[in-house]
Amino acid sequence: MPSLELKAPSLELKVPPVAVMLLVALMMWLVSLITPVIALTFFVRLFIGAMFAVAGIAVALAGVISFMQAHTTVNPTTPNSASNLVDSGIYRFTRNPMYLGLLSMLLGWAVFLASPLALTGTVVFILYMNRFQIKPEEKALLNVFGEAFLQYQAKVRRWL
Template identity: 50%
Template sequence: MKLLESRIPPLALVVIAGGLMWGISRLAGSVAMPGGIRLGVTALILALGVFFCVAGVVSFRRARTTVDPRTPEAATALVDSGIYRFSRNPMYVGFAAILLSWGVFLASPWSLLGVAGFILYLNCFQITPEERALQGVFGDAYTAYRSRVRRWL
């Protein structure tokens, strides 16, 4: 089932989705939002997204395991502490929040399709193959982890 696996780094997908969102916002236009509110909401969501990303990387570094999602079979530790107690994919949650903040900043509801597309793509082509690989590496421990922690939030 290698055809369904993504070899595109998720950070590159964020950049691609962000570019598509910008393009959509230029075509579809934006809605009027008070600048202060728009910037405040953008900053809050962005900070939350960065927090999730950084917390995920820090947890992986502490466990001394790979952060490269293209090679989940190289994982040397099942990280289930820290932010991983709340989400099996906090870095992806963070990326989605960063894209959401970009959509708020653009003030274009149609641009939010980029966030939805990013999440759908990751679910199908990144997370599902990762989960298969992690199941193979960690077996019952990963099954137990999956049963107690949600994929996203």
């Protein structure tokens, strides 16, 4: 009997996280066009949305800079080529600051769209990233760094 199971490994580490974020942002925008929105002024939506977006950019950049300073790969599709386990700086608070930054940008987008249903896009992003990006990355990092990664994983949360 043929399996109806999704070929999950075929998606693992294949779609760059920025592309996932952009696809989810597009989906959120489309949802906002056909669902009720909250009556907020343009200025309020822009200001609050921009605050989330700027915070997200700062968190993501802190992650990229930490990787660059450690001379390790920032390529999310090849975690097995990591040369150093980064556990300082922003990585003391979150194991995935770049993805957390993208999530914060999506939250800002949802606020700007003023569509409560568009917020489901952030849930889709988290679920996708956990399954198809983060879990495979963690497996690769465990293979590369062994016990050091397990210790880091035990003391720092995946998102926040």
